Amino acid sequence: MQATAPLKADLRSTDYYRLPWTINDNILGWLEPTKRCNLYCEGCYSRNDKKSDKSLEQVRSDLQVFTRLRNMDGISIAGGDPLVHPQIVDIVRMVTGEFGMKCILNTNGLALTEALARDLAAAGLHGFTFHIDSSQGRPGWKDKNELELCELRLHYAKLCQKLGLSAAFNSTVFPHTVQHVPALMDWARDHIDVVHGMVFILFRTMRTDQYDYFANGARINADELVYYDQDKNPRELEAREIVARIRQSEPCYDPCAYLGGTKDPNTFKWLLAGRLGRPGKTYGYVGRRYMEIVQTASHLLTGKYLAYSSPKLLSLGQLTSLPFLPFDEGTRRAMKEFARDVVRAPWKARRMYFQSVVIIQPIDVMADGEANMCDGCPDMTVHNGELHWSCRLDERLRWGCNIHAVPKCQAAEALVAAPTRRRAKAPHLKPVTEP
């Protein structure tokens, strides 16, 4: 039987606000104080390395590189899992105190106790982005599907609420879990008062059926990288498919802003939406002008593009939306819906909350082997005193350079054309043997 093509939303980039983030001027930097992790998530870019904890001096040096090369509103601390670093509270304090930036911790939450969360909050932490999904095989949660894991998500969201911290949730989306995305969106809507953001990261694989991979002129075994090959995830996902899925259950869902690809401007590498609603009801989604005004005004007033708002501000949607009414159609629609809701039951107290929804489509490889990266990558990290895409750091650590994909027939032709001279100059270059 022939497989039916997945449904994809017909999105045009010109209908949305192109986020103004660049390498030098961005919302965030991505700090990795360790590569150690206490879980293994499928699709992770990072190799667990037991001896990778950085000292406070090394962390300070990374932060100095960031502040020299990049204007930023905040720092995402990631890894590995940053909570396994024994000095994580000092690192958060360094980011917020010494460097005066917002600090977000990206964690699987496994090592998080209430006492540690309190210490981190006292050190100035803004909030957490929890990575929770069914690919992790978490102790106590093995074999649970995406929806069953919502109980755990809610536990962390409530802990954050108690401490006044923001809470967002990452999930890697695979072809076999994509069906759960609409239900996760429903869950996020039902808890919009404590869930400030949802992030869907589309899984990434090597495509060794289509490409050969090279580093420093030599063919490499791409299996050495941690993420899976196409055998495990044969079908690639893209942001348009996730949009179509969400619209099936929530037709008013519409993104407002995006980052395109470095090679293909027709791809949506980051696709942002801003939902306005109350628990159990979506009033609507903000439009492109909303995000344009937020980013531009923030840069004008503070000199930085805005990364995260405080949970308090996000819970004042009916007030914070007012200035956008003359400019933004999406906000007007949502406010009308809010007003209808109030008229229907005026005796009930109402609050309108803002929740961000982000779809991230990581590096994809073009037909000619070029890598299509997020154009204006917010997650650049520091490696050897330079900024580098965090999703490709492991290539640097393993081979000292980014690896290159070469379509299979080209790889063979290149070596057949000039084998002897190249090999004489580069004796480490192994001849290609086609499978």
Ligand code: SF4
């Ligand atoms: S380029 Fe890589 S590190 Fe940067 S945002 Fe995209 S996926 Fe993340």
